Amino acid sequence: MRTVSYIQAVTEAMTEEMERDESVFIMGEDVAWNMMGDCTGLVEKFGTERVRNTPISEAGFVGAGAGAAMVGMRPIVHMLIAPFMYVAFDQIVSIISKSTYTYGGQARLPITLRAPMMYGVSNAAQHSDRPYATLMTIPGLKLIAPATPHDAKGMLKAAIRDDNPVISFEDRSLWGQSGEVPDDDLIVPLGRAAVRREGTDVTVVTVAGAITLGLAAAEQLAAEGVSVEVVDLRSIVPMDTETILDSVAKTGRLLIADPAHEMGSVASEISAIVAQHGFWSLQAPIARVTTPHTHMPFNADLEKLLLPNADKIVSEVRALME
Amino acid sequence: MITVDDDLLREMYRRMSRIRKFEDTTKELLLAGELYGAFHTSTGQEASIVGSCMALRIDDSMVGTHRSHGHPIGKGAQLDRLLAELMGKETGVNQGKGGSMHLSDFSIGSLGETSIVGSGLPVATGAALAYKMRGDDNVSLCFFGDGASNQGTFHESLNLAAIWKLPVVYVCENNGYGELTSAKDAISVEDISIRAVGYDMPGVTVDGQDVLAVFEAVSEAVDRARRGDGPSLVETKTYRFENHAVGRLPEHYRSAEEVEYWRTERDPLALFRQVLIERGFDEQQIDDLDAAVSEEIVAAIEFARQSPAPPPEAAFTHLFSPSAG
Numbered sequence: 001m002r003t004v005s006y007i008q009a010v011t012e013a014m015t016e017e018m019e020r021d022e023s024v025f026i027m028g029e030d031v032a033w034n035m036m037g038d039c040t041g042l043v044e045k046f047g048t049e050r051v052r053n054t055p056i057s058e059a060g061f062v063g064a065g066a067g068a069a070m071v072g073m074r075p076i077v078h079m080l081i082a083p084f085m086y087v088a089f090d091q092i093v094s095i096i097s098k099s100t101y102t103y104g105g106q107a108r109l110p111i112t113l114r115a116p117m118m119y120g121v122s123n124a125a126q127h128s129d130r131p132y133a134t135l136m137t138i139p140g141l142k143l144i145a146p147a148t149p150h151d152a153k154g155m156l157k158a159a160i161r162d163d164n165p166v167i168s169f170e171d172r173s174l175w176g177q178s179g180e181v182p183d184d185d186l187i188v189p190l191g192r193a194a195v196r197r198e199g200t201d202v203t204v205v206t207v208a209g210a211i212t213l214g215l216a217a218a219e220q221l222a223a224e225g226v227s228v229e230v231v232d233l234r235s236i237v238p239m240d241t242e243t244i245l246d247s248v249a250k251t252g253r254l255l256i257a258d259p260a261h262e263m264g265s266v267a268s269e270i271s272a273i274v275a276q277h278g279f280w281s282l283q284a285p286i287a288r289v290t291t292p293h294t295h296m297p298f299n300a301d302l303e304k305l306l307l308p309n310a311d312k313i314v315s316e317v318r319a320l321m322e
Numbered sequence: 323m324i325t326v327d328d329d330l331l332r333e334m335y336r337r338m339s340r341i342r343k344f345e346d347t348t349k350e351l352l353l354a355g356e357l358y359g360a361f362h363t364s365t366g367q368e369a370s371i372v373g374s375c376m377a378l379r380i381d382d383s384m385v386g387t388h389r390s391h392g393h394p395i396g397k398g399a400q401l402d403r404l405l406a407e408l409m410g411k412e413t414g415v416n417q418g419k420g421g422s423m424h425l426s427d428f429s430i431g432s433l434g435e436t437s438i439v440g441s442g443l444p445v446a447t448g449a450a451l452a453y454k455m456r457g458d459d460n461v462s463l464c465f466f467g468d469g470a471s472n473q474g475t476f477h478e479s480l481n482l483a484a485i486w487k488l489p490v491v492y493v494c495e496n497n498g499y500g501e502l503t504s505a506k507d508a509i510s511v512e513d514i515s516i517r518a519v520g521y522d523m524p525g526v527t528v529d530g531q532d533v534l535a536v537f538e539a540v541s542e543a544v545d546r547a548r549r550g551d552g553p554s555l556v557e558t559k560t561y562r563f564e565n566h567a568v569g570r571l572p573e574h575y576r577s578a579e580e581v582e583y584w585r586t587e588r589d590p591l592a593l594f595r596q597v598l599i600e601r602g603f604d605e606q607q608i609d610d611l612d613a614a615v616s617e618e619i620v621a622a623i624e625f626a627r628q629s630p631a632p633p634p635e636a637a638f639t640h641l642f643s644p645s646a647g
């Protein structure tokens with residue numbers, strides 16, 4: 001075991017997969033310059049052919065990733081930040097998500113999009129979206145949001161080896177966090193949630209960076225005698241509904257903490273699933289701690305007001321316990 | 323050759339000085355922690371901005387980018403509400419909602435400064451479409467970077483404008499880099515203006531550090547647009563003196579000598595000062611212009627500091643315009 005940061009874990013995942021498989025390469029804006037610090041050592045090891053700077057042409061290079069994947073490469077496409085995917089939306093939706101289906105299984109798209117998310121840092125509305133729910137409405141895409149260094153490494157490696165398109169939402173609020181990773185090859189299968197803390201009174205399902213808030217809230221609530229089970233969703237599509245339903249069957253109460261906008265969110269989807277399939281376990285209404293349906297303002301205080309935090313989770317859980 | 327009288331020269335210098343001092347001040351405030359956010363300054367690009375903006379009328383529109391602190395100033399905006407926006411205040415041009423990457427003052431004809439690279443090109447094209455459809459004699463001007471010229475929106479916009487003969491001027495501010503990547507590595511041609519050939523519109527490259535050269539080229543394009551003869555592409559070769567974003571990113575992608583060369587040999591303000599002297603101004607007159615701008619900056623900071631922060635409800639206002647259909 002070694003202790004590494006989330007961002008180092010991501011670098012290790014890419015490095016190991018590029019070493020292991022010649023068909024893996026990375027492209028995106030300024031990746032060879034290691035602009036974000038997540039590509040440390042890559043260009044030195046693999047050169048600019050496989051660590052490829054692109055022009056600012058998202059539709060072009062995301063679509064080129066799809067084409068390269070169709071003929072057998074395994075591209076990792078770096079989006080810089082998630083909302084830049086909007087520029088490439090047609091390629092993601094019409095080509096990447098649909099080609100395997102439309103061509104009756106003839107097309108294979110082993111492409112990974114890395115979509116770091118930056119919010120809560122006064123970058124205003126256009127830069128701060130957490131767009132996994134938007135993409136969740138599109139069949140044919142696997143969506144992950146690893147929340148620990150262990151999963152950042154193991155899930156990214158699994159994504160690269162997957163024969164399907166995977167979009168990895170990396171919450172930049174987690175990039176600096178440290179955790180243990182094993183020394184040997186680490187693969188974390190996609191599609192499974194993880195129980196991060198066991199509890200008996202309330203289930204708190206967290207999405208992406210909300211893990212930090214969920215765990216902090218659980219700690220605070222424990223002091224008040226409330227036992228919180230924290231489930232880290234990790235994989236958005238496919239979603240591990242079994243782990244969630246099992247937890248709710250045990251606790252009888254559910255809160256979902258999701259930094260994205262509330263309407264049509266991952267939190268909404270989980271709510272619907274539990275209302276439909278776990279209704280008789282529930283002792284209280286389902287609660288959601290999300291971002292309200294408005295844009296991210298530039299003003300730091302206003303933005304902070306909108307985003308989920310541990311206090312909001314604590315007070316919602318208290319209400320559920322009444 | 324268009325003639326530029328002394329009043330115009332003075333106003334050009336004044337606007338360039340306002341941009342320079344505004345940026346120097348905001349950089350200081352950012353590094354001191356009073357301002358925040360992703361911060362892309364226009365320092366070094368003053369001639370390109372002012373030469374372009376002054377070719378427009380006040381009622382002509384323009385669209386800017388993530389690097390557009392300077393553009394509204396070039397178009398004639400007041401400094402106080404821009405500074406208040408950078409502080410996230412209620413009195414800011416966007417009432418604290420937009421910040422550094424969206425410093426747009428609609429009162430002087432900005433139609434937005436948009437932080438998604440290349441996203442402004444269609445907007446400027448659409449404004450020109452409206453002017454043409456309504457028979458207005460306005461012109462739309464679009465600022466964008468060398469990096470943005472690689473977006474699909476560049477191709478789509480220039481072609482639309484060409485087939486519809488729209489009154490739009492595309493000003494590509496080629497500062498040599500898009501983030502850390504050199505234009506040489508990202509663009510298939512040396513001069514972006516040559517791409518105009520593919521759209522059958524005029525394309526010229528000018529020295530972006532020479533405000534009069536920019537003014538002349540853009541004025542010609544604006545006149546052409548206003549006459550109904552269609553769009554043009556003007557490329558201004560310029561340089562950003564600061565790093566891509568102030569205080570944030572590594573700067574290993576360009577040499578200190580290169581930056582130093584541009585700062586000392588190719589500073590648009592110093593170059594223009596020389597021109598003014600040749601045109602009969604004396605140093606004192608120019609220093610007086612600078613001094614007046616400094617006073618304006620002090621007042622703007624004061625205004626911004628004294629302004630109230632937006633109330634919590636503001637997070638929910640402006641999602642829609644007030645009138646329902």
Ligand SMILES: Cc1ncc(C[n+]2csc(CCOP(=O)(O)OP(=O)(O)O)c2C)c(N)n1
Pocket residue numbers: 029056058080084087362388389437438439440466467468469470471497499500501
């Ligand atoms: C669609 C999109 N992709 C990437 C980015 C990140 N980004 C911000 S500025 C920039 C470089 C833009 O270069 P250029 O157009 O030359 O403008 P400059 O910054 O040099 O003024 C990039 C890649 C973005 N904002 N939008």
Ligand SMILES: [Mg+2]
Pocket residue numbers: 467468469495496497498499500501
């Ligand atoms: Mg540039």
